[in-house]
Amino acid sequence: MTVTDTTRGAAAVRNAGGVVIRLPRTGASWIVRPRSVLVSLLLAAAVAAAFVVEVAFGELDLPLPDVVRSLAGGGDPTTALVVHSLRLPRALVGLLCGAAFGVAGAIFQTLTRNPLASPDVIGVSAGAGTAATAGLLMGLGSGLGIQTLALVGGLGASALIYVLAWKSGTTGYRIVLVGIGIAALCTSATSYLLLKAGVYQAQQALMWLTGSLNARDWEHVGPLAIALAVLLPCVVLLAPWLGGLQFGDEMAKALGLPVQTARIALLAVGAGLVSFATAAAGPIAFVALIAPQIALRLVGVPGPALLPSALVGSFVVLAGDVAGRQLLPGTELPVGVVTGVLGAPCLLWLLGRSNRTGSGG
Amino acid sequence: MAILCFVLSSSQNRSAASPVRPPETVPRRTCVHLVAVPVCLIVLGLLCLCSIALGTKSIAPERVLELLWSPDSSEESGIVHQMRVPRTEFGLVVGAALGMAGALMQGLTRNPLADPGLLGVSAGASLGVVLTTGLLGITAPQGYVWFAFAGALAAIALVYALGSAGKGGATPAKLALAGAAVTALLQSLVNAVLLFDAAALGDFRFWVVGSLTGQPAEVLVDVLPFIAVGAVLAAATAPALNSLALGEGVATALGRNVGLVRLRGAAAATLLAGGAVALCGPIAFVGLVIPQLARLLTGPDHRWIMLYSALLGPSLLLAADIAGRLIARPDELHVGIVVTVIGAPFFIALVRRRRLREL
Numbered sequence: 100m101t102v103t104d105t106t107r108g109a110a111a112v113r114n115a116g117g118v119v120i121r122l123p124r125t126g127a128s129w130i131v132r133p134r135s136v137l138v139s140l141l142l143a144a145a146v147a148a149a150f151v152v153e154v155a156f157g158e159l160d161l162p163l164p165d166v167v168r169s170l171a172g173g174g175d176p177t178t179a180l181v182v183h184s185l186r187l188p189r190a191l192v193g194l195l196c197g198a199a200f201g202v203a204g205a206i207f208q209t210l211t212r213n214p215l216a217s218p219d220v221i222g223v224s225a226g227a228g229t230a231a232t233a234g235l236l237m238g239l240g241s242g243l244g245i246q247t248l249a250l251v252g253g254l255g256a257s258a259l260i261y262v263l264a265w266k267s268g269t270t271g272y273r274i275v276l277v278g279i280g281i282a283a284l285c286t287s288a289t290s291y292l293l294l295k296a297g298v299y300q301a302q303q304a305l306m307w308l309t310g311s312l313n314a315r316d317w318e319h320v321g322p323l324a325i326a327l328a329v330l331l332p333c334v335v336l337l338a339p340w341l342g343g344l345q346f347g348d349e350m351a352k353a354l355g356l357p358v359q360t361a362r363i364a365l366l367a368v369g370a371g372l373v374s375f376a377t378a379a380a381g382p383i384a385f386v387a388l389i390a391p392q393i394a395l396r397l398v399g400v401p402g403p404a405l406l407p408s409a410l411v412g413s414f415v416v417l418a419g420d421v422a423g424r425q426l427l428p429g430t431e432l433p434v435g436v437v438t439g440v441l442g443a444p445c446l447l448w449l450l451g452r453s454n455r456t457g458s459g460g
Numbered sequence: 461m462a463i464l465c466f467v468l469s470s471s472q473n474r475s476a477a478s479p480v481r482p483p484e485t486v487p488r489r490t491c492v493h494l495v496a497v498p499v500c501l502i503v504l505g506l507l508c509l510c511s512i513a514l515g516t517k518s519i520a521p522e523r524v525l526e527l528l529w530s531p532d533s534s535e536e537s538g539i540v541h542q543m544r545v546p547r548t549e550f551g552l553v554v555g556a557a558l559g560m561a562g563a564l565m566q567g568l569t570r571n572p573l574a575d576p577g578l579l580g581v582s583a584g585a586s587l588g589v590v591l592t593t594g595l596l597g598i599t600a601p602q603g604y605v606w607f608a609f610a611g612a613l614a615a616i617a618l619v620y621a622l623g624s625a626g627k628g629g630a631t632p633a634k635l636a637l638a639g640a641a642v643t644a645l646l647q648s649l650v651n652a653v654l655l656f657d658a659a660a661l662g663d664f665r666f667w668v669v670g671s672l673t674g675q676p677a678e679v680l681v682d683v684l685p686f687i688a689v690g691a692v693l694a695a696a697t698a699p700a701l702n703s704l705a706l707g708e709g710v711a712t713a714l715g716r717n718v719g720l721v722r723l724r725g726a727a728a729a730t731l732l733a734g735g736a737v738a739l740c741g742p743i744a745f746v747g748l749v750i751p752q753l754a755r756l757l758t759g760p761d762h763r764w765i766m767l768y769s770a771l772l773g774p775s776l777l778l779a780a781d782i783a784g785r786l787i788a789r790p791d792e793l794h795v796g797i798v799v800t801v802i803g804a805p806f807f808i809a810l811v812r813r814r815r816l817r818e819l
Binding site: 266277279280283286287290291298302305306309385388389432436438439440443 | 633638641644661665668801803
């Protein structure tokens with residue numbers, strides 16, 4: 100986390116135990132906390148392991164060494180074909196979606212200072228869901244058409260929420276409340292569409308709405324990867340602002356942050372992340388809600404933990420997809436079912452053993 | 461027992477709260493309530509009348525009043541007594557229950573995002589319904605009403621047990637997160653069943669939207685006692701919520717047993733929300749919006765918020781039900797959908813108009 104001169108005192112007290120690294124002459128400094136670094140490294144290792152397992156197991160189980168060899172570009176052609184054309188895109192979509200949901204969840208929860216304010220709750224995913232359901236019922240497949248519709252729906256809902264919450268500036272609280280309203284409208288519209296559809300189509304739509312990595316190919320990876328390549332650096336640049344906004348508008352203003360600019364920039368980035376991820380894999384349930392909370396409790400910092408949130412998000416999605424394919428023989432559970440079933444107890448366990456009683460960011 | 465609690469808590473509250481309140485604001489507020497409460501009651505009464513009079517076959521209001529007191533053998537009398545009166549009763553009971561449950565949840569968790577669904581009520585009831593229709597093959601609505609109720613009760617008990625484990629007991633943030641996590645878990649299980657059982661999805665998608673006509677009138681009589689007990693408990697808890705709003709420390713200093721207040725509030729919310737979801741399905745938005753509306757009207761006093769929530773909840777639900785009948789005549793739109801379509805823009809407009817106090 101970058102800390103400006105103004106906040107250094109407070110941050111140093113808050114982060115007692117960390118090692119402060121200062122860049123000479125620029126005034127920029129970072130606090131490197133051993134626990135954060137350790138947790139991040141462990142999480143990264145877990146994500147890498149889950150990624151390889153995700154690629155290795157499926158209808159045809161591949162030996163792990165072959166998988167690693169063919170991911171590195173070697174190996175025999177049959178394995179390479181399975182890996183590169185079938186398994187790799189699926190695993191990449193899972194990895195990138197998880198990271199996007201995790202970071203977006205951390206942004207939304209910090210910005211609104213409410214642990215319940217995930218994009219699932221405040222309307223971004225709901226907007227994408229309505230648009231995609233309409234598309235599916237009109238007979239568009241799960242290809243680019245649905246992706247575009249979901250993207251338009253998600254970004255449209257976010258823009259609408261922001262415009263409606265604008266009244267000589269916005270507040271986090273007003274954004275949340277307006278978001279709930281928009282979410283409710285979109286959910287109703289989706290329910291209405293599901294009522295009017297045939298049962299088979301309703302089931303297809305429900306599958307999309309649950310979130311699934313089934314049959315994802317490079318067509319899904321491309322847009323998502325480009326979006327993340329643009330948006331994640333933005334998140335890194337905006338992270339200091341996010342760190343300031345977590346103390347509330349008054350304090351952020353006193354710290355010299357441009358509160359309104361910071362908020363719209365962060366919201367835009369968060370909405371973009373969620374919309375692109377949802378377009379690729381559907382609104383995978385609860386990842387954006389659960390991942391930042393798990394990350395916070397693992398790292399043990401009071402502020403937003405962006406990198407650990409991204410890693411937890413990726414891990415939850417990848418592990419969920421592996422479990423979904425292995426849990427019940429003969430059926431492939433969509434990942435959205437599994438993330439809820441496995442993620443919830445995880446959060447509950449952390450909740451039970453943590454001493455923190457604050458709102459969690 | 462509940463009445464005793466009410467007496468005790470209201471007398472405690474008077475002695476605790478009155479020195480704090482600025483004296484000059486009391487008369488003005490009271491005057492406002494003297495006008496506003498009767499207005500709400502009159503609106504609610506008119507909506508009841510409309511709900512009985514309007515529909516696919518509309519009946520003149522004076523004829524409705526006549527038929528209400530003296531049913532005859534005409535077709536109109538049959539419509540009034542067999543169809544319109546029961547659904548109006550459902551709307552009144554469920555609207556009030558949802559409004560009060562929402563007010564309780566928001567007060568207890570001090571979170572404006574809290575609604576009766578937050579502690580897992582809707583998800584628990586959904587799982588109950590899905591399992592009965594999907595696994596046991598029971599499809600008659602009366603068959604799954606008790607499973608829905610049981611699911612709601614089990615879910616909320618689980619949330620409360622998990623949320624109060626560990627240090628500090630059932631704090632708002634822990635309760636809210638435990639609720640969100642259990643909801644996530646149950647909702648995933650529901651989705652898992654529905655994705656593989658098309659027949660269950662066929663029934664479930666209608667139930668989950670929420671409707672005032674899903675259950676026969678006798679069921680209301682069975683479930684009503686639970687809701688009534690919940691309402692009394694909720695009224696008794698309202699004064700304590702005022703102290704709780706000042707923070708846990710202050711509430712304790714004012715002589716509140718914070719843990720007991722939370723337990724009582726959660727029990728009341730369980731009965732109210734569980735009863736409502738068993739009767740009409742998980743109608744979204746009423747429990748969320750109505751307490752917010754009530755707070756905008758009355759300010760932060762939970763006793764008034766509770767009262768207005770109980771009056772405004774049924775008003776919104778009945779208005780939505782009437783609109784759903786009239787818009788899509790001769791077909792009907794489900795009340796759960798209409799309530800959002802009416803409620804959401806109104807809610808957004810209110811959020812924009814007023815300066816909001818954080819809870």
